[in-house]
Amino acid sequence: xxxxxxxxxxxxxxxxxxxxxxxxxxxxxxxxxxxxxxxxxxxxxxxxxxxxxxxxxxxxxxxxxxx
Numbered sequence: 001x002x003x004x005x006x007x008x009x010x011x012x013x014x015x016x017x018x019x020x021x022x023x024x025x026x027x028x029x030x031x032x033x034x035x036x037x038x039x040x041x042x043x044x045x046x047x048x049x050x051x052x053x054x055x056x057x058x059x060x061x062x063x064x065x066x067x
Contacts, residue, residue: 009043016047016063038063 006016016030016038030038036049045065052062 004045006042009040009045014045016049 005014014019015037031041032052033046037046038045049061049063052060054060
């Protein structure tokens with residue numbers, strides 16, 4: 001399973017909520033660096049959360065990849 005995850009990292013086929021959901025949940029693949037900031041433990045890709053513009057009456061969370 002670990003080799004499969006590393007393969008997905010090389011393809012870039014994963015995101016900040018891979019294996020855990022929400023701002024405060026970590027997983028075996030993603031580490032929480034700071035508030036709204038995640039890092040993949042396999043390939044060191046980083047994401048930052050921001051509030052996206054939306055027509056929804058609720059706040060919408062989106063992720064932007066840093067590196």
